[in-house]
Amino acid sequence: MWIYKMYFLEDGEFFEYDTFGGHGSASTQIALPYLESLLSFLEMDHAEWESLIQQACEGLEKFLTTKDAAYTDQMMQALGELGEKHVYFKLLYMQWFWHKARENIEPGMAEELRQLPEQLSLYQKQAQKFVENILDIDQVDRDVQKNVRANYVFDQPHDAELFCFKPIPVSFGPVGEDTCGSILYPNTIRDLIDFSLRDCVAKNIPVRRCRSCGRYFPIIGRITAEYCSRPQPSEKLCRNIAPVQKWAKNSKKDLVFSEYRREYKRHFAWIKAGKISEEQFAAWAKQAKAKKHECDAEKISLDEFKAWLKDF
Numbered sequence: 001m002w003i004y005k006m007y008f009l010e011d012g013e014f015f016e017y018d019t020f021g022g023h024g025s026a027s028t029q030i031a032l033p034y035l036e037s038l039l040s041f042l043e044m045d046h047a048e049w050e051s052l053i054q055q056a057c058e059g060l061e062k063f064l065t066t067k068d069a070a071y072t073d074q075m076m077q078a079l080g081e082l083g084e085k086h087v088y089f090k091l092l093y094m095q096w097f098w099h100k101a102r103e104n105i106e107p108g109m110a111e112e113l114r115q116l117p118e119q120l121s122l123y124q125k126q127a128q129k130f131v132e133n134i135l136d137i138d139q140v141d142r143d144v145q146k147n148v149r150a151n152y153v154f155d156q157p158h159d160a161e162l163f164c165f166k167p168i169p170v171s172f173g174p175v176g177e178d179t180c181g182s183i184l185y186p187n188t189i190r191d192l193i194d195f196s197l198r199d200c201v202a203k204n205i206p207v208r209r210c211r212s213c214g215r216y217f218p219i220i221g222r223i224t225a226e227y228c229s230r231p232q233p234s235e236k237l238c239r240n241i242a243p244v245q246k247w248a249k250n251s252k253k254d255l256v257f258s259e260y261r262r263e264y265k266r267h268f269a270w271i272k273a274g275k276i277s278e279e280q281f282a283a284w285a286k287q288a289k290a291k292k293h294e295c296d297a298e299k300i301s302l303d304e305f306k307a308w309l310k311d312f
């Protein structure tokens, strides 16, 4: 019986969880872009999980002392809310759903849950360091496997602050329509982090910070990619919008320059025509250059710049 599984397929990652314990009923499937779950977990503020796990813990402890099942509802509500924040926490929800359904809740479990926020913060820090020191193509070698070989003795890192690999429950079988691959049946959130990091290394996939949103993204195609395709609240992809913005900015800069150059030539011609002196021209050119900088820096608009050039 399984309740939660994860696997990679092409440039995506898939999660399935089954509220009814895999007895042939429909399970929920979540598809995300490759590495999205790990990267978004690493970006989470630990306060987000701390308070909800704390609430779940309080419910659990009250249940253990009073045996009043209403308190387990309080616990499940907090875990459900947590599961909405990140797909990793759906695992926790599913596990407790089953402990509750089977009336298999024991005193030792409260201690386990109480320690979880601190453990998660530690794994988050270790995995963040792994991303920076092993996967970040702009900081270290693009050969990810070489970076691991330099930093690890078997599964142990030289630096204790780096993520430590451990055996994880991985099976193998058909995934997708015509492929087979590794399937993780995680016991803990740590297993999910471990599975994602090792997959990146096995496939030699580095990451880079997106030039638009500043978040890390996996480099699956072109090694020179600068913009991510990660989900955004706006539902637009940096890869599609950022280069257009950059182009628009550059072409605007060109427009400012061509306005400036035209007026510069016109004013310069006035010297020959005896309309202005060289000193007057130099004074104008100095001011025009300053205005051009203001326009480039978007302190004044292109129209304001044009109006200024015309009036002067």
Ligand SMILES: [Zn+2]
Residues within 6 Å of the ligand: 210, 211, 212, 213, 214, 215, 227, 228, 229, 230, 238, 239
């Ligand atoms: Zn981006």
